[in-house]
Amino acid sequence: MNLFDNISLQDEFFQDLFKILKINTIKDEKKDAAPFGSGIKLGLECILDICKSYGFETTNLENYIGYAEYKNEDSDEYVGVLGHIDVVPVGDGWDTNPFEPVVKDGKLYARGALDDKGPLFASLYALKLLKDSGIKLSKNVRVIFGTNEESGTEDIDYYLEREKPPTLCFTPDAYFPIVTSEKGILTFEFIHKVSDSEGYKLEYIKGGKKSNIVPDMCEVKLSFKDKEFLNNFNNIDLNKEYKIENLVNENSIIIKVFGKSAHASTPEEGDNAACKMMEYLYKTLDFEDNFTTFLKDFNNLVGRAYNGEGLGINFEDEESGKLTMNLGIINGNSEEIRMRFNIRYPVTIDFKEIVKKVEEKVKLSTIDFVMGNHNYPLHFPKDHKLIQSLKIAYEGAFNEKARLLASGGGTYAKLMPNTVAFGPINEGEPDLAHQKNEYIELDQLKKCVETYARAIYELAK
Template sequence: MNFEKIIDSYKDDIIKSTQELIRIKSVEGEPKPGMPFGEGPNEALEYALRLAESMGFETLNVDGYAGHADLGEGEEVVGVLVHLDVVPEGDGWTYPPYVAEIHDGKIYGRGAIDDKGPTIASLYAMKAIKESGVKLNKKIRIIFGTNEESGWGGINYYLKKVKAPNLAFTPDADFPVIHGEMGILIFNIEKKFERKCNCAVKINYIKGGNRPNMVPDYCEALLEVADEKKEFVKEKLDKFVEKTGYKLSLDDRGKHVIIKSYGISAHGSTPQAGKNAISQLIAFLGEVVECDCDASEFVKLYNRKIGMEYNGQSIGCGFEDSVSGKLVFNVGVIDMNEEEVKVSVNIRYPIKYKREDIYNGMEEELKGTGVRIVHIEHLPPIYIPSEDTLVQKLMSVYREFTGDYDSKPITIGGGTYARAMKNAVAFGPLFPGQEELAHQKDEYIAVDDLIKITKLYAKALYELAR
């Protein structure tokens, strides 16, 4: 069945709907009655359900945690798992993050590729199937999650209330098919400071980052600096910047100075694609903080055990396997004052390992330092063999549509809703070799790609539901 002409006729509507959804700032906020994740995610959910209803689909809002829209009948259900929430926008955008301006054929905005553009593409793919009049033997259901970026409470609540689809894909990663996802750990590295600082260069605070699963693009430290040390700090900074190429600046405020570190945001699963503002700043502080107080000792410990590494090798968890590659280690947030420090870390660990392996390795390396590891969240790895029927069907659709017969199913460090249920995989929206801008400034989706994935998802859903 050829859905392409139908979808071409939707082009203006697809663009308009994508822009409208991006304009909703759906970062998780304070809970309110009927809005468990705040006003923004709830507004996005209500928008998606209204749009689905206007297309003639039956919808359900599950207490504001999630919702769905159905096409067709049948006992078996083919699911599309999407999310409407976004990470904070960060700084340094060329175009406003919640205006959805179009430049050079690209729609710019937070959530454009992760996951609002693919959400709209999936909805219009369902509309094209409906309008074509083809016969389906299974029901197609698009499920709208509302806090994928910050805890999965929405999809977990939904799946306690509504039976999971029999099989599903989520348009929230890469093509061709993601058949494995690494395990994900979020935890804090914490230490109480007992030996207080009376140094000539004293750290009052260090603050930086937005979320554990984002490479931080800004971090600052307030230092109390004795007069005789002012020039020392300034000279050290100039030499450090010249040596490393890191972007740091000094704001002289008399008795205090603020050191500002500017990085480049990226997804926590690909920290090498960004520049970690926290690690840059602490690397510099290691050059100027000289005493033996606990704050200074923590700076030294951080530089020895974490530093600028992405794979956790110095902190005892530098594992890798043949299926998914090396562990990925991302420091996302720091909050340090004169009393204590908390560093939030996001790890993607290889499929063949267990979380106990990761924690045991780190605890061994940190033994005797007074540092605690405080567990926050764990998502186990998933793996579906490449010979599986779902994987093979989606690969067949992808190859026929794109003519790409070379690409094979892959594993990733990212975490998608495919983990939320059995028999689910990630499928797009990024094509091989395309730039990954999820969680980064100037996130966009190209209009041509938006239409292309709509056609591809229509074909995939038809093949899975026929």
């Protein structure tokens, strides 16, 4: 169809997308009319206002979630596009203001440009182009704007309590071509009770903001009675190897370790500063007490590996690959240390087996295990109507055969029935989601609009 071959991104596209990107939609304190904070409420209202200006009917479900709909009165079914406007914390080290979108060298930089405001808006604009072209569809189409994807499931729970699920749906929040398998997600905590140590005290240890982000910095403060304690940190080679920054005061030392952030589904692409810190301290504090015994246990059970070898959970399968594990948050003081982990496990593995093995491994250590949240894995057969329709859309846009992918990322596809992840970037391309200087290529953004227009047409024609 000529529409798909002549798509261009006009000023209107960028003006409206920039309005959304400029709003800080990091989850914040709950207020009466803003379940996930005032910024997310403002962002949802903004995108729905844009939808109204495009001529769509809109619904705001008490600021938990909202949607725009292209109606067909002859159908009671709807095809869905489901994405999210909430974003993860920005972190340090950005070259630009993360909430002031910048176009540079063919890339659009902003928090949410890739994950997930840019692709979600591309889907909305694709639907606008279909509507404006007069193309007739046999089903209703909804673009659904989630608000809690990065930190929970309340938005989708709220939606499904009040609305029926889509007949067929995709979420533009992973990779092209088509993600038919998503690993299961399991979170848990390790807790260590700190005992008094002779001659020094753990004032605090802190690193990371969310369990699904590899922490890029970890900081420890130790106070001491005798300055001889500082001799533990005089190994120049070790300090250089771990890129240590030390700040020594009259009776304390602050130690900083730096790493590289990444998404928890691909922890091998980052450098976990919290795990580096634990390894550094284990090598540095050459004596035995409660704290160093804990460091030994941690490094034996977790260390800096990201496939769970030390815990005996390094599972893998042909359908979705290897299990990954990320220590996302560590917080502690002189009383206890709490560590929050995020695991992505293969689709054929029973999560209960993972929990059983972890509990067995930590039983004889100084660490206690506390179960967190769990999302089951997802798998669609290749001959499913949804997969076949998206395959046609992808191959029409990219002029190449659509491969079926497995992902460690957790998307809305696990929460919304009849949904798979579809785009926005191609497998193997740089993925700056959850990282500093997040961006999406302008050419890829344009390709998303074309691909999503084709997909909506194929699903709803």
